[in-house]
């Protein structure tokens with residue numbers, strides 16, 4: 001068994017670009033910035049991973065600071081832009097935990113895509129992360145992150161098993177939901193097609209009550225907070241599958 005994303009990193013893009021409409025997700029964030037009349041230049045991407053959303057932002061002209069604790073995910077990110085001097089000149093990557101990082105400058109916006117914040121499994125870690133975002137955001141800055149809801153982790157992932165395949169991997173996604181902790185544990189079994197080798201990664205995501213997310217954001221200093229159903233400007237509902245949290249400094 002390996003650390004989450006350490007082995008899967010190599011295959012991450014192969015799967016995720018099929019599962020997620022990243023360009024639409026990034027456009028949605030930009031539409032939120034527009035809605036609040038914010039025109040960011042420097043964007044902090046928390047848990048940037050292999051950089052799929054960061055690279056879309058870089059190509060649109062934003063400067064990006066990416067933070068992720070997985071050296072393997074960051075390695076793929078660096079490889080993808082290794083030959084693009086323009087993009088490289090606008091990017092800073094920091095290998096660090098999102099509950100414990102530091103920046104030398106303040107940013108205009110902070111984003112986090114694709115459930116990354118669900119990987120924080122305690123309220124204390126959420127608070128540490130949100131406090132740092134508050135600290136490094138300019139006044140008037142905006143923080144947006146999407147989250148899986150308790151509803152989707154319990155009702156859709158539940159104790160279900162999914163089989164997915166890409167060009168190089170056959171994978172089995174076995175989920176176990178802990179109702180007491182609202183934590184979903186994913187046992188991701190991967191079989192490589194080219195060499196018959198296999199590996200197992202364990203991923204844990206926690207769902208949070210909306211009132212808890214708001215409470216912690218307020219505690220860390222954020223005043224104006226909105227929870228939308230993801231990809232809309234409608235209020236988040238109890239049975240939303242994914243929500244977008246927006247907090248303004």
Ligand SMILES: C[S@@+](CC[C@H](N)C(=O)[O-])C[C@H]1O[C@@H](n2cnc3c(N)ncnc32)[C@H](O)[C@@H]1O
Pocket residue numbers: 005016046047048049050051052053067068069070073096097098099112113114115116119120
């Ligand atoms: C589902 S991936 C999302 C990656 C990227 N945001 C995207 O949209 O493709 C989750 C990422 O969160 C990172 N991650 C999880 N917990 C973290 C933590 N405490 N600190 C830093 N990165 C973390 C993982 O290494 C992984 O790259």
